[in-house]
Structures are given as C-alpha cells and as structure tokens.
Amino acid sequence: MKEIQNKLLQNSKATREDRFGKVICYICIGFIIALVACILYFITSRGLATFTKDHVNLWGFLTGVNWNPGAVDAHGNPEIGALPMIVTSFSVTILAALVATPFALGMAIFMSEIAGKKGTKFLQPVIELLVGIPSVVYGFIGLSVVVPLIRKTFGGTGFGILAGTIVLFVMILPTITSLSVDSLKAVPISYRQASLALGANRWQTIYKVILRTAAPGILTAIIFGMARAFGEALAVQMVIGNALLMPKGLVSPASTLTSKLTTDVGNTVMGTLPNNALWSLALILLFMSLFFNLIVRFIGKKGSIKK
C-alpha cells in the first residue's frame, strides 16, 4: 500500500525530465530577452544623450545638412545634421531592393514552379554561396571592379550611390530569393490543381494564383532584404565614398549612416558630443530595423494563407 502511495505522490522520471527541459528553455529565453533589453537600453540612453545632455535640437538633427560635431555654427550650436546620411541610406536601400526584386522573384518562380528537382538542386547551392561570402569581400570586389567600371562609364570618381546599390543588390539577392521560394512553396498544391482544372495554363496559374497567394510572403522577403541593405556597413563603406554631402546624383560620393559609424567610431572619445552624435545615428538605425520588423509582422498577420 505504502509503496503505491509513494509512487503516485512522487514525481515520475518523465515529469522531472520535463521540468528540467522547461527550466533550461526558460533560462535561455530569459537570457536572450535580457540581452535584447540591454542592447536597446544602451543604445537608446547613449543616443538620447545628444538631445538631453548636449541639448541638440532633434528637428535640426534630422533635417540639418552639415555634419561637423567638433565645431559650432554661426549660432553657437554644434553642427550635427544627419539628413544627408539618412537620405543616402534610404536611397541605396530602396534602389537595391528595386533592382534585386525582379531578379529574385524570377529565380524564386523558376526554382519553385518551373525547374524540377534537378534545377533546384543546382540553384540552391549557388544562392547559398552568395549568402556565405563575407561582406568585406563584396566590398573589396566593389572597390576593385565596380567602382573603376562606373568611373570609366560615367566619369567622376566612381564612388557613390550607384556603386553601393550594385554591391547591395548582390548581397540582398539571396535573402529575397530564398524567402520568396519558401513562400511560393507554401502555396497549397490544391490551388494549383484547381487553377489547372479550370483550364488555366502554367503562366496564368503562376501569375493569377500563386503569386497573388504568396504576395504577403514575397513582400516580407523584400522587406527583409531591405533591412539587410539598410544595416550593411562594411561593403557599403568601401564603395560609397564617405563624403558628408547631400547626394547630387547616383555617382557622386555620399555617406550612409552605417558607413559614418564604422569610419568614425574609433576616433571619438566616449561621452563627448562627437561620440554621442554617432550613438544617435545608431539609434536611427535601431528604430529603422524595428520599423522593418513591425511591417513584416503586420503583413504576416494580414495575409497569411488560410488552409
């Protein structure tokens, strides 16, 4: 009797294992959440110091065109206007996404709908290889091949938004492609069967049914690509020219938020205005990545495929 009672009242081995697994999971999750919170707090507090401690006007920061944190302008205010960098960052991001999307979509459709297993088997490693190349290598190729090519074709120095766009195009192509393939493959086979049964040919099926159904997923893919382009620092820094000027055209040297950060961060002293101003740039980057993620979430909620 006693023995049975004990057995019933004590935790079984399975329960203990279950509990052990749960604790490990929660510890990991807790650690990650704490890490994210720390990073958010650190960047935000540093980034806001420019406005709270050094009393820089937020509006002036976002719309000013002169960046020279070490010096003051005619009114005695420090010159930190981030607009040229913000504009350049957005230009390269949007242009790269515009150029990359048709290619990525074409490849994704080919891989999921047209090429059989063999074609996919060949293309998959090609795309994965593109992901695996370190960004400094992209930058180096950009500097040695793309920049001279642009210089020969358009004149000028060759550095600028165009060179940045071309390098980023190659870098975000695999991201957009592989995510698009996933979303195209997620379209239920019954949709294809129904479309074909109604007499639609393959092109009509792809265009009218599959692409429409997968549209939210494809949009998500593009936004992920843009997020990567927005945050890329090293490769862009090598080809953009790093001139703190409002971009006048696609082939004039400019500077992005990330390239400014990588160039200057070692030369400033912690806690001084030039350093705080860089943190403010980082804060903008952080907000943008959060913004991109919010969009992705929003699209995901709105347009998920209901089976």
Next chain:
Amino acid sequence: MKKRNFFSTLVMLGAVGAVLTGCGSNNASSTNGKSDASEHAAKITAVGSTALQPLVEKAAGQFQNENKKISVTVQGGGSGTGLSQVQDGAVAIGNSDVFAESKSGIDASKLEDHQVAVVGMAPVVNKDAGVDNVSMEQLKGIFTGKITNWKEVGGKDEKITVVNRAEGSGTRATFEDAVLKGAKAVKSQEQDSNGTVQKIVSSTPGAISYLAFSYLNDSVKPLSIDKVKPNDENVASNKWKIWSYEHMYTKGKAKTATADFLKYMNSKDVQDGLVKKMGYISIHDMKVQKDAKGNVTQK
C-alpha cells in the same frame, strides 16, 4: 514564419549591438600594475591607434621573448578609444597619433606621454596629374576647395578629386594643423585607412590625398612642398612640416612591467631596428621637438 521572424530580429539587433558595444566595452579585465616586480607574471594591454599598432605588436613580440613572464596584448580601436580607455584605467597603455591635449573629453594632465616614434606624411597624387611640386599655399588651396583644377598649379587640365581622411583621425589632424592652419577643409570623400587611400589615389585620375611615409610606393606620386622632398632627414630637421609623434599614454607614472615595456620601446634596439624597418622615424634622430600646441623648438 514566426520563428524566422524572431530569429532575424535577434540577429539584426545583435549585429547592431555587437558593432556598437565593441567600441565601448573593451575588456577592462587585463590591467597591470599589481605585481611588485617585473619578474612576476604581468599582463599589459595597449589599445588605440591603428597606425601605431603594427609597431607595438612587433615590439611586444620581441619584448615577450626576452621577458617570458610578461604578456603584452596590443589592440586597435583608434586613438580616441585608446585615450579614453587609458583615462578610465581600463588598459595600461593608450596608443594615440595625437596629443591627448587635442582631444576633447580627455584630461591630459592625468596622463603621461611617452613618445615612441615619429611619422612623416606626404601629399600624394595620381601619376597623371603632371605635378611634382606645390607650394604650401597651393596645397592649402586644393584642400580648402579654392583650387579645383590641376592646371592652376602647373599640371594637366584635369579636375582635382580630394580624398580626405576620416574626421577626427590622427593623420587628418596632423595634416590639417600643418597645412590648413585652421581653415576648413572642403567637403569631400573620406577614407579611414592608408591602404584604401593608396588604392584610390593610384586608380583615380586627378586624385590627391596624403599618406604616411611607409605607404609611399610606385603606384602614387608624392609631392614636394616648396621644393622640399618628403624624406626622413627633412622631417628630422623640421624642413618638412607634416609630421607627428606616435604616443603611448599611461595614467600617471608608468609602473613596473609597463615601465619596462615603455623603456624597451625607447631602447636603441627598437628605435634603430624595428622603428626604421617599419617606416617610422626614430625618436632619437629628431633634431627638433614639438609640443602639444605645435610649437617647434631645437633640441
């Protein structure tokens, strides 16, 4: 979808965080100074200027061969990082291309300066500019944007492309002190490493920039200023004005192992060997000295 979503958020945040915190929170663990004598095991960390880094690394290697118990770690990060870390007491030595006095946010009176080498810098141009000598006034005109074509200084009819160095970098500060003398540089491209500058100047027609002597080679053309050639002898006598010290700062007086290492940096062995081999100018060769305000006096 959701899983990937979460993961990507983390990766992105992590990447931003890693880049940004890297500069701020360099390891504060490895300070020295606890050992009573240099024979005891000790750890010295030197952080800062990337221009000085290769020399200190090599010297540290030799030093450790002779003093087995002392380990010297050398890291880059930039002059600003070096100075602020040594001021905070996070590292034993802060390497810098500039005088601590010239950086805002640094209290130079608390730091002790150890000058270990001299670097000369020369303006360099693309080979087809057709110029090999300019006056100081002309050079100033080019970098402030008043002179925009090479024919104005006796070269070919070609637009001048100015490639500047990163704002706040030691190289740029030295160049601007010697050439611009307070005038504002024209807004232009900025690059943050000697290697990239060399590559860009050698491949862009009409480009001008400036490089440390050790990076001068056949791919670019160094300019003489007022007929003075950029070479070590002219720097030593201050005929060539664009030069700066490489500093190794300690907080207060250097102690024990750190003092030994700094003494070693200043020894004949290093100054006549490594320093010269790596394209710097020995501190012993200098016939003049410069203070933090830029005043030059005969030694």
